[in-house]
Amino acid sequence: NAGVMQNPRHLVRRRGQEARLRCSPMKGHSHVYWYRQLPEEGLKFMVYLQKENIIDESGMPKERFSAEFPKEGPSILRIQQVVRGDSAAYFCASRSNEKLFFGSGTQLSVL
């Protein structure tokens, strides 16, 4: 059974470029959480989605950030016009019963 898959593992972007982070949940899971983590800190909630619907985006910055989870394909976290402050590890997770299963994350570095 494949776990939660995230790609790319590492993404380098220059200021002003766009970053696209992909997440495929575990088989049979139709909801994903996205979190952001800075070094030596905990995970900050960003957004919770089900297929074709955003349930809670209260943790998403109002500008430049968007997320989607189409009927087919992975969930996408999109960051437009990246700035250095966007550099972080981005994790997604899918849920079964009381358990969250995390991917290995995407480390975004903005030069």
Place this chain on the structure above:
Amino acid sequence: TQLLEQSPQFLSIQEGENLTVYCNSSSVFSSLQWYRQEPGEGPVLLVTVVTGGEVKKLKRLTFQFGDARKDSSLHITAAQPGDTGLYLCAGAVRTSYDKVIFGPGTSLSVIP
């Protein structure tokens, strides 16, 4: 706004010592989870506690959920270098869905 606090933030101990990590909040959670995270990887679930006062043991790890379901502790007996990592507590708040928020973590280093 629900907030989780963890203490201590950093902990460095010798192999064989015991330690306790705390997770506190002013909010009530429907469940609380503990995760361990290693560098460059996602968090891995250790345990979920659901009932106030619940105690769960996982080998040398003992987890307790407070009676009021607002706090929790993780106790490690005879720590080993393999226990090194970032320990995160996470609380589930039941709204229209289970929103899971994380504490800032306790970075544990066990020195051989």
